[in-house]
Amino acid sequence: MDDFEAIKKHFAKYIELTEDENNRIVSFLKVKNIRKKQLIVQPDFTCKYRSYVVKGAMRAYLADDKGQAHTIAFAIEDWWISDFNSYINQVPATLFVEALEDTKLIQIDYQSEQLLMEAIPKFERFFRIAAQQSFAFLQKRMLSNLSKTAEERYDEFFQKYPAIANRVPQYTLASYLGFTTEFLSKIRNRKK
Numbered sequence: 001m002d003d004f005e006a007i008k009k010h011f012a013k014y015i016e017l018t019e020d021e022n023n024r025i026v027s028f029l030k031v032k033n034i035r036k037k038q039l040i041v042q043p044d045f046t047c048k049y050r051s052y053v054v055k056g057a058m059r060a061y062l063a064d065d066k067g068q069a070h071t072i073a074f075a076i077e078d079w080w081i082s083d084f085n086s087y088i089n090q091v092p093a094t095l096f097v098e099a100l101e102d103t104k105l106i107q108i109d110y111q112s113e114q115l116l117m118e119a120i121p122k123f124e125r126f127f128r129i130a131a132q133q134s135f136a137f138l139q140k141r142m143l144s145n146l147s148k149t150a151e152e153r154y155d156e157f158f159q160k161y162p163a164i165a166n167r168v169p170q171y172t173l174a175s176y177l178g179f180t181t182e183f184l185s186k187i188r189n190r191k192k
Contacts, residue, residue: 056103
């Protein structure tokens, strides 16, 4: 299987591309292998790439003034990750994006993406659909954080994303759900 089969299948879920369009898009993509704990985005530097996870796991997080990490997002196979505000607006990043495992990414840089969206309107449609889905997910997550107990949020996450819940370090899951690692341990122990 070539390096780009996974992303071609991903695009095909949302848009129908001709072979020529697929080939043109692929010509702008690059494969990058990332080691566990390696950063691909860090604050104060403008994010140059939108990254698609072929294999592995990543997280985006914010470090507060006390040095505490707050996980904003996870990405595993067939998901995208970046500091999207930095990438889309080409401004300095506020997030760190780190590999939780050795990871294989496919990346597109901002300028290439803009050129492709101009040349292939279906490509722009793909990213519009992705943005709409992301917005809907973030709204749902925000409402869950406001209206559900910590245990309900854990149950909801575990039911929807068991592969992530069992795969990522406990401290990253706790920070994503908005509580301490100790509290997460208590919830997990009650569930056993």
